[in-house]
Amino acid sequence: MQKLKKLKFQLINELKPQKFKKILDLGCGEGKLSLSIANTDSLITGIDKTPKIIQDKRFKHVNKDLLNFKFNEKYDLIIVSLVLHYLEKLSAKRLLIDCFKNLNKEGILFLICLSKKDYLYNQNKSNGFFSINETQNLIKSKPRIIKEFKTSMEKHKDNKLYHKHSGIFAIFQK
Ligand SMILES: C[S@@+](CC[C@H](N)C(=O)[O-])C[C@H]1O[C@@H](n2cnc3c(N)ncnc32)[C@H](O)[C@@H]1O
Numbered sequence: 001m002q003k004l005k006k007l008k009f010q011l012i013n014e015l016k017p018q019k020f021k022k023i024l025d026l027g028c029g030e031g032k033l034s035l036s037i038a039n040t041d042s043l044i045t046g047i048d049k050t051p052k053i054i055q056d057k058r059f060k061h062v063n064k065d066l067l068n069f070k071f072n073e074k075y076d077l078i079i080v081s082l083v084l085h086y087l088e089k090l091s092a093k094r095l096l097i098d099c100f101k102n103l104n105k106e107g108i109l110f111l112i113c114l115s116k117k118d119y120l121y122n123q124n125k126s127n128g129f130f131s132i133n134e135t136q137n138l139i140k141s142k143p144r145i146i147k148e149f150k151t152s153m154e155k156h157k158d159n160k161l162y163h164k165h166s167g168i169f170a171i172f173q174k
Contacts, residue, residue, distance in 0.1 A: 027083025084128035092128025
């Protein structure tokens with residue numbers, strides 16, 4: 001078992017050496033995941049409700065709540081990593097469906113989300129925690145990869161207690 005941070009970067013590396021021009025990173029945080037997969041000519045749009053300063057010419061940070069986000073263009077790669085559990089379940093489902101719809105031909109949806117096995121589920125049962133089956137039923141396309149993960153005990157910046165995470169990781173291709 002691995003720590004979540006290490007696992008995230010190991011998972012996004014599954015997309016290398018593919019090249020992505022237009023990247024959307026929803027709930028981007030500091031944009032580290034999208035920047036790690038971007039090329040010199042990639043254009044990243046990162047949406048996060050918390051203002052962030054990301055000093056990289058390829059990165060455009062949009063300070064917005066995902067509940068108010070509307071697609072008006074298509075992308076080669078959409079990253080949805082560890083953010084759906086902050087949204088109410090119906091909104092999270094709609095967002096996931098919209099992400100897949102708004103991919104360019106052969107575009108990739110890269111998803112990491114928490115499942116009901118995660119300890120946070122008991123605190124937010126009406127939020128977006130997804131199983132493999134639920135995700136596949138929503139996206140209605142055969143995933144290139146879909147698997148469950150469990151992390152080792154760790155402590156994060158926002159939570160002083162040691163805990164594990166359980167979730168799923170998926171790559172869908174349009
Ligand atoms: C656990 S962090 C994940 C960051 C990044 N995606 C990653 O995997 O490294 C969750 C991020 O989602 C953002 N977030 C949570 N709820 C949101 C919402 N309703 N709209 C926009 N961003 C949100 C938080 O501000 C935070 O930066």
